Amino acid sequence: MSPSPPSLPVRRRLVALGTAVTATVALAGCGADVRSASKGTSEVTVKRCGEPVPYTVPERAVAYEGGSADKLFSLGLTDHVLGYVMPPANPPVSESPWAARYAEVPMLSDDLLNKELIVSKKADFVVAGWNSGFSDQRGITPEILDKLGVQSFMHTESCYNYPGFPQKTAPFEGLYTDLERLGAIFRVEEKAAEVVSGLKKRVAAVRASVPPGEAPPVFLYDSGTDQPFTAGSQVPPNDIIEIAGGRNIFDGLDERWTQVNWEAVTQAAPEVIIILDYGDQPAQKKIDFLKKSPRTSKLPAVRNNRFFILNYNEGISGPRNIDGLEKFAAYLRSPAS
Template identity: 40%
Template sequence: MIRLPLAALLLSAAPALAHPVTVQSCDRQVTFDAPPARAVSNDDNLTEMMLVLGLRDRMVGYTGISGWKTLDEQMREGVAELPELSEKYPSKEVLAGAEADFFFAGWNYGMKVGGEVTPDTLTPFGIQVYELTESCIHLGPRPRASMEDLYTDIANLGRIFGVEDRAEALIAGWRDELSALTAGVDRATPLRVFVYDSGQETPFTAGAHAMPTALIEAAGGRNIMDDLDKSWAEIGWEPVIDRNPQVVVIVNYGDVTAGQKIDFMKTSPALAEIDAVRNDRFVVLDYVEATPGPRNISAVETLVHAFAQD
């Protein structure tokens, strides 16, 4: 299994001479006349995409990690020599001050629709933007989340930075691993699965356009909120109770631990009769596994094993 070994994270990738290249980024076509040389990524998962492609030497920093999450050992090694330019979402001034020429981010992954930092507002600074595919739902209708979202982003980054061969090799390896992992999955009666990100009065969860829906389906389950035409959203507990999930996927990050989230569900009288709670069927995915990125394959493996338990 690919586990983002340190050697892979630190490996530099020499650019190919294939520019200019044009890629689709949400509703835009973006042309790069040369590979970016001073890139910035936002968030754990997007930063790992850059690292696994061997692009650390093409980066001047990253943003949006320590304000919400803690770097695990693997990530700390990968970004050891890079500064965190902003603990949360960066400002235009932060990116311009780093003399960035490229920002890899997404909608609600470092940028907000109508916010200060967008592809349009960064253009005057000479900063080009590639948008995370999963996040494009914030700009208008698009297909539900799938594993192809990850492959698309890796392929496009490969083209942008002139490392297509490395990107294609990664994608081919992931496809093979995923096929092997899920070959024996019984899809006749998918398990009902709820994704619990955060919130007690009202839960924050994954809808049709969030990566956990694709991960759950790959592992042989069905997200009970797969009819929610959003990516991540706040809902009420009523539909969760009504749809009675057999398994709860806990997204682990931030100040509230996975154990605390499980304890809340297990001690809430309103949730006591949910099958997952009665049968103590919880599975934990770290944030960087549940959002689009190289650890999605290991997330599917975790889910396959969890779903197979009697």
């Protein structure tokens, strides 16, 4: 049975300080010096999407999926991580640059995030995305956790349609913002600034390497046979494609992950197709479908065998977005097969 929820209120003493927290972190991931903040009693106000929320320093954090865990590990916060929740679609954690950090903490569940797990494990902090981890339908939202005395944090990239406190930002800017805000919450602002600076330098180097000329049209194929699921302008692959020198054929869709139709894909005639690769949707199966389907077999990208495989954790918000960017930029410069 779940224990009684803690009585300490975590939220609702909202302080409109407008604290523009601008600290963020580098990808080193060694143990950062986290101040106890008077044993966790002092607070810092940081925005959760568009909502100012007071936080004490978390000691028992739960991360949902690789992007959340990678952000915490990249800031050197392993000692503050209780564990992670990793659904089967996620690639093995052994593939992460922080595999050694994952090995230091337990996997709490291989299912979707749920309130019962968080309460039973006595977590004091949860990191996830809106409608990716947190969900009204499944009964686990920041508001519900607030009432239970559990702090929470949402990926800025997922705040686009968060009820009441939406926040819209370019996906990579959302990544930097998350690292800055997490750095403030855990009182590791300098580490966060170091990590973000490193990421920005890598992004700038890719931008500088883009050759002149027209950007090739690119289609991201997530899943779906009757109708494809793809990336709109509000998720990291859109920035990956644009910064690397391509053009997302659905960059005009003011959406995150969304369903489209094959007619729109055909009309856009993509020259490159990014295949999002994850556990229960292997990349080769998707490629085989695109080659066999009469709706896609004659697309320029398919005829020329121009498929780029993007790891799931390079496509969702997290430090590995920059790995995906660098790899895709190199692929665009490579000759057609």
